[in-house]
Amino acid sequence: MTSSSVVRPSAAATAADGRVPWRSRLTRADVRFAPYFFIAPFFVLFAVFGAFPLIYTGWVSLHDWHLIGEHTFVGFGNYTALFADPDFWNALKNTVGIFVLATVPQLLMALAMANLLNRKIRGRTFFRMGVLIPNVTSVAAVGIVFGQLFARDVGLVNFLITWLGLDAVDWQANTWSSWIAIAVMVDWRWTGYNTLILLGAMQAIPKDLFESASLDGAKPWQQFWRITVPLLRPTLLFTVVISTIGGLQLFTEPVIFGNGRMLGGTLGQFQTVTMYMYETAFQRFQYGYGAAIAWALFGLIVIFSLINLLLVRRAAR
Amino acid sequence: MSQTKRFLAVTVAAVTALGMVGACSKNTEGTKPAADGKITLVVDTFGDFGYKALAAQYEQAHPDVKVELRNVQKLDDYKPKLVQYLAAGSGAGDVVALEEGVLNEFKTQPQNFVNLLDQGAAELQPNFLPWKWDLGRVGSDGPLIGLGTDVGGLAACYRKDLFAKAKLPTDRDAVSKLWPDWNSFIATGKKFGAANTGAKGFVDSVTTSFSAMLSQAGDTNFYDRDNKLIADSNPVVRQAWDTSMTMVSEGVSAKIPTWSKDWEAGFKNGSFAVTMCPSWMLGIIKGNSGEANAGKWDVAAVPGGGGNWGGSWLAVPTQSKHPKEAYELAKFLTSPDSQVAAFKEAGPLPTAPKALDDPAFLALTNDYFSDAPVGKIFGAGAKTLKPLVLGPKHQAVKERAFEPALQAVEQGKLTPDKAWQQALSSAVKEAK
Numbered sequence: 001m002t003s004s005s006v007v008r009p010s011a012a013a014t015a016a017d018g019r020v021p022w023r024s025r026l027t028r029a030d031v032r033f034a035p036y037f038f039i040a041p042f043f044v045l046f047a048v049f050g051a052f053p054l055i056y057t058g059w060v061s062l063h064d065w066h067l068i069g070e071h072t073f074v075g076f077g078n079y080t081a082l083f084a085d086p087d088f089w090n091a092l093k094n095t096v097g098i099f100v101l102a103t104v105p106q107l108l109m110a111l112a113m114a115n116l117l118n119r120k121i122r123g124r125t126f127f128r129m130g131v132l133i134p135n136v137t138s139v140a141a142v143g144i145v146f147g148q149l150f151a152r153d154v155g156l157v158n159f160l161i162t163w164l165g166l167d168a169v170d171w172q173a174n175t176w177s178s179w180i181a182i183a184v185m186v187d188w189r190w191t192g193y194n195t196l197i198l199l200g201a202m203q204a205i206p207k208d209l210f211e212s213a214s215l216d217g218a219k220p221w222q223q224f225w226r227i228t229v230p231l232l233r234p235t236l237l238f239t240v241v242i243s244t245i246g247g248l249q250l251f252t253e254p255v256i257f258g259n260g261r262m263l264g265g266t267l268g269q270f271q272t273v274t275m276y277m278y279e280t281a282f283q284r285f286q287y288g289y290g291a292a293i294a295w296a297l298f299g300l301i302v303i304f305s306l307i308n309l310l311l312v313r314r315a316a317r
Numbered sequence: 318m319s320q321t322k323r324f325l326a327v328t329v330a331a332v333t334a335l336g337m338v339g340a341c342s343k344n345t346e347g348t349k350p351a352a353d354g355k356i357t358l359v360v361d362t363f364g365d366f367g368y369k370a371l372a373a374q375y376e377q378a379h380p381d382v383k384v385e386l387r388n389v390q391k392l393d394d395y396k397p398k399l400v401q402y403l404a405a406g407s408g409a410g411d412v413v414a415l416e417e418g419v420l421n422e423f424k425t426q427p428q429n430f431v432n433l434l435d436q437g438a439a440e441l442q443p444n445f446l447p448w449k450w451d452l453g454r455v456g457s458d459g460p461l462i463g464l465g466t467d468v469g470g471l472a473a474c475y476r477k478d479l480f481a482k483a484k485l486p487t488d489r490d491a492v493s494k495l496w497p498d499w500n501s502f503i504a505t506g507k508k509f510g511a512a513n514t515g516a517k518g519f520v521d522s523v524t525t526s527f528s529a530m531l532s533q534a535g536d537t538n539f540y541d542r543d544n545k546l547i548a549d550s551n552p553v554v555r556q557a558w559d560t561s562m563t564m565v566s567e568g569v570s571a572k573i574p575t576w577s578k579d580w581e582a583g584f585k586n587g588s589f590a591v592t593m594c595p596s597w598m599l600g601i602i603k604g605n606s607g608e609a610n611a612g613k614w615d616v617a618a619v620p621g622g623g624g625n626w627g628g629s630w631l632a633v634p635t636q637s638k639h640p641k642e643a644y645e646l647a648k649f650l651t652s653p654d655s656q657v658a659a660f661k662e663a664g665p666l667p668t669a670p671k672a673l674d675d676p677a678f679l680a681l682t683n684d685y686f687s688d689a690p691v692g693k694i695f696g697a698g699a700k701t702l703k704p705l706v707l708g709p710k711h712q713a714v715k716e717r718a719f720e721p722a723l724q725a726v727e728q729g730k731l732t733p734d735k736a737w738q739q740a741l742s743s744a745v746k747e748a749k
Contacts, residue, residue, distance in 0.1 A: 068403045069426045087746075151578040153517065153588060172574075173728035259577045261393060263717060266725035267739070282397035284713070284747065285422075287404075 054298070057291045065288035067281065078292035088293065090268050091276040092300070094179070098254070098272065099247035102183035102190075107239060109187070110194035111232075115224060117195065118202045128199065131192030142189055143256030150181040150257070172258065178270040185253045190246075194239045201235035202228060233312070240308045248301050249274055273297050356639055357383045358646050361410035363395035364388075365600045366466065366629075367663030371655050375646060382642060391576070392416055393716070402634075403429045409634045411643035412650070415463055416629045417452070418712025423632075424455045424462065425709055431633040432460030436644040444653060448704035449668045453630050463630025464651040467665030468702060469595035470695040471529055471619040471626055474602055477687065478613050479590040483512035489689060493618035499530065499560050502620035506569035509590060518571025521589040523561040523727065524720045525575060529593040530557035531715070532624035532705065539715070539744065540708020546748045548714060549741050558719075558740075562733045565726055572727040581605045593619060595626040596666040596695045603685045616689040623698035625705065628668065666695045673699050710748045718743035 020028075061078055065071040082088050117128050134142070149156045150171040158168040171177045205228065213223050229236075251274040258264050262279035264271025271279075273293065281290025360368065365388070372384040387410060389395040396419055402409035403426075415423055423429065433453075438461055442450055449465035451457070473496075477487040485508065486492055496502035506519035520526060531538050534553040541547045548554050564570050571589040573579045583589055584605035594602060594616070602614060631647040633640050649655060656667035657678045664683075667673055673696050681692035708714075722740035725731040731739060 066426075067400050068429055148578050151582070153573065153579045154582040154586065155578075170728060172577075173730055259574070260391060261576075263721055266721040266728060267730060278397075282400060283393075283717075284749075285400060286749075 057294050060288055061291035061295050063288040065286075065291070067285040067287040069285075071288065074288070078289050079296070081289070082292050082296060087268065087271075087276060088273075088296075091264075091271050091273045094175075094264065094268070094270055095248055095250060095272040095274075097175075098179050098182050098186070098250060098270070099244070101179050102186040103240075103243045103247055105183075106187045106191050107194060107236070107243070109191050110198055110239070111229075111236075113191070113195045114198035114202055115228070117199050128196065131195050133192070134188050135190065135193045137189070139189065139252045140256065142185060143253055146181065146185045146188070146253075147257050147259075172265055172269070175269045178254075178257070178265060182250070182254050182257055182270060185257070186247070186250065190243070194243070197239055198232060198235060201232050205231050237309065237312045240312050241305050244304050244308050245301055248297065248304060251275060251278075273300075355381055355383045356642060357385055358412065358639060358643055359385045359387055359410035360646070360650075361387050361389075361395075361399065361413040363392045363414060363416070364390065364597060365663040366414065366665060367659035367661070368650060370662060371650060371658055375649055382646070384646065392419075392712075403636070406636055409636055411637040411639055412631050412633060412647045414466065414629045415632050416712070417469075417627060417707060418715065420452065420463065420630060421707055421709045421711065422713075427455045427460055427462055429635055430460075430462040431635055431637070431640045431644070432462070433464065433633065433644060433647075434461045436633075436641065438464065438644070438648070441648065441651075444651070444669050444671065446668050446670060446700065446702075448702075449628070452704065463632040464647055465668040466629045466631055466651055467597065467627075467656070467659070468668045468699055469532070469597060469625050469627030470666045470699045470702065471532060471624045472594050472596070472616050472694055473591055473619045474594040474598070474614055474616055474686070475591045476587060476589075476613055477615050479514050479516055479587055480509075482514040483509045483590075485509060487615070489615050489617045489687075492615070496618075496620040499526075499620050502526075503560075503564055503567055503569055506564070506591075507567055510568055514590070515587065516571065516590055517573065517583070517588045519569045519590055520564070521571055521573050521580060521583060521592045522575055522724070523564045523570050524723050525593040526564060527557050527561045527719065527723055528626055528715070529619055529624060530560060530621065532626040533619075533621050534705065535624065535703035537706045538708070539711055539748075540706060542706055544708050546708070546714075546744065548718075548744045558723075558737060561723055562726065565733075570727060574724050574727075585610065593626075596660070596664050596691070597627055599664040599683060599686065599691070611685050612687050614685065615687040616683075616691060616694055618694075623702060625702045628666075660692075664691075666699055668699075670700060708748075713747040714744045718747050 060071075062073060062075060063071045064074045064077070113131065117124065117131070121127070148154070150158075152158065152168065152170045152172070155171070157171075162168050169177050171181045209227050209231075210223055213227060218226065250272045254264055254270045254272050255262065255275060258270065262271070262275045262283060264275050274297070277290050277293040277297065280286050280293060360372070362368065368386055372386055376382060376384055389398065395414075396416075399409060399413060441464065445453075445465050446468070449468060453463035453465060454461045473492075475492060480487045480492070485505065486495065495505045509516075509519045531553065534557075536553070537547065537551060538554060539546060539548040539551070541551075565572075571583065573583050573588060579588070584602060585607055592598070592602070599616075606614065631651055633643040633647060637643050650659075651669075653667070653669035653672040653675065656665075656669050656672040657675055659665055660667055660672075660678065661681060667678065672678055679692045679696055681690070682688045683691045719740045722731070722736040722743070725739070726733055726736045
């Protein structure tokens with residue numbers, strides 16, 4: 001669009017002597033290619049660190065590939081084996097289960113906290129910054145501390161539970177208890193982050209909407225559901241998609257919770273897809289099969305993001 | 318969940334890459350002589366090999382060499398790292414440690430390691446126990462990829478204070494007499510459990526006992542001599558399994574998974590009174606128990622007689638830029654004198670007959686373990702140890718198929734029968 005206005009004078013110059021002057025050709029090239037040049041760094045980096053690994057992994061996944069040995073082409077053999085692999089489905093069940101258990105309360109809490117922080121309260125900036133502290137803490141540190149909190153014999157959580165007169169829980173032994181422990185870790189880290197994003201979006205909502213709603217007699221609760229939430233729709237969508245991408249790749253928290261092992265409990269109670277991928281590729285040396293898991297995960301994330309997109313769109317309509 | 322981390326990583330990468338487009342040079346650390354003409358040799362180990370003093374000593378004798386020790390705490394973390402280095406063709410140390418459970422796996426891909434016979438290692442053969450030497454070779458006449466560092470002679474470590482509370486003898490010879498076999502060990506455990514000591518159980522977990530029983534087999538475990546998986550039919554495996562099950566049903570186990578937070582804290586809190594300890598375990602027990610518990614632990618004989626659990630080799634990856642110098646270093650680190658020095662520093666039991674006969678070695682005591690004569694205790698059985706036939710995926714089958722199944726029974730998640738089936742099907746998967 002902008003180019004046309006710049007190019008015209010040079011077109012006039014062409015008419016004068018029938019040849020395109022060197023300077024104007026340079027200008028034209030500049031106008032035409034400069035934008036590409038400026039956005040190139042991202043695409044170059046993406047090609048090297050994003051696209052190439054993606055394609056290479058796809059190529060590896062078509063092979064029976066021993067990590068430090070032979071590789072032979074097997075076509076889609078790894079994928080057919082994968083879809084019949086009960087361990088993969090177990091890992092997928094865990095991943096999705098922990099994802100739902102973590103993300104739903106996380107976004108609801110973030111919404112509530114953002115709403116609170118959006119009011120005129122004392123020390124607002126302090127609290128707004130404070131919610132982000134868990135997020136800037138190293139994930140390994142979080143994992144170690146929470147692993148201790150949820151230890152069976154020496155954990156603080158069990159200490160409180162028995163103090164209340166209930167039976168201590170072997171957090172790693174049961175599927176439900178391990179999922180809860182991991183979901184708590186995830187929420188500890190990510191609730192504040194989502195709070196800030198939602199808060200930013202809330203502040204962008206024009207104040208006069210609320211004023212006129214008040215004049216019409218709308219209560220704060222009604223204003224929240226009728227004005228705030230619908231207008232947050234694009235931002236909610238963003239947080240849901242980002243949480244989906246992160247949640248399906250859940251790795252560090254369950255690994256540290258399981259004492260650094262990839263098994264995810266004695267019966268794979270909390271082995272996620274990424275843990276299964278790591279175990280296969282780097283502990284069993286089945287690099288090709290591991291690559292197939294990686295690609296299956298990629299496909300799943302795309303599907304889940306699309307489903308979320310549809311759901312959130314419909315719900316917020 | 319690492320969305321911002323990834324975002325940050327990409328941003329940082331982008332910014333640095335842009336800033337360094339001109340200045341980008343290949344990282345050649347450790348692959349070419351430093352400014353002062355020294356070459357750097359990297360040694361990769363896991364756990365604690367006791368090489369700190371030896372490295373300094375080697376540097377002093379070889380002014381042109383700098384020795385860099387890299388250590389990873391857990392073998393479980395160490396192995397995938399090493400494999401990634403080998404797959405990538407760079408990054409591995411010039412000298413790397415290979416543990417017995419994974420050695421066979423690496424022997425199936427011998428092209429990754431220098432044949433030490435080409436470097437003149439044949440002359441070193443008398444330095445090692447014959448079976449230790451043989452295991453470092455691929456087949457009986459193939460290349461030699463590893464020089465033995467240590468063997469894993471077995472003992473049982475116990476808490477004297479808890480034994481006293483349960484009115485059991487505390488003297489190490491009397492304790493050894495309590496359990497000539499595993500049944501008497503279980504009986505002692507029941508006696509201990511009847512006395513109210515505040516401990517959660519007699520022994521930390523049945524997995525350590527299971528490992529000890531397997532290592533006492535002295536022949537085959539999960540694989541036969543043709544590398545065929547026989548976990549389902551080998552009576553040795555079944556018997557170790559059944560004894561472990563009895564330990565669970567008799568309430569002898571504290572049911573604390575090894576390497577967990579509860580396990581680490583359990584040493585400090587006295588949650589259990591006994592754990593099976595190959596000599597390399599002593600350093601781990603000391604570290605977990607802390608100085609406050611110095612003198613409370615002691616070392617007695619293992620129930621059921623001696624066996625070998627663990628032990629490692631040093632190998633030189635083919636990707637090393639200095640195979641010759643690396644070999645010289647490995648030769649030094651595995652020499653009889655060095656083996657005694659390493660034992661003194663961290664506890665790995667020598668594999669050199671000369672070191673095992675060394676009076677200096679036999680006189681060694683461990684003050685943390687109530688001055689137990691560890692040189693004598695561990696050294697006694699070492700020369701008569703019967704090597705196990707381990708097979709390519711021994712460690713994986715043991716740690717990722719059988720141990721989780723045992724722990725599932727301890728957790729009450731599986732019946733012994735179901736757990737046995739589970740262990741076998743996982744074993745087949747791991748052995749693939």
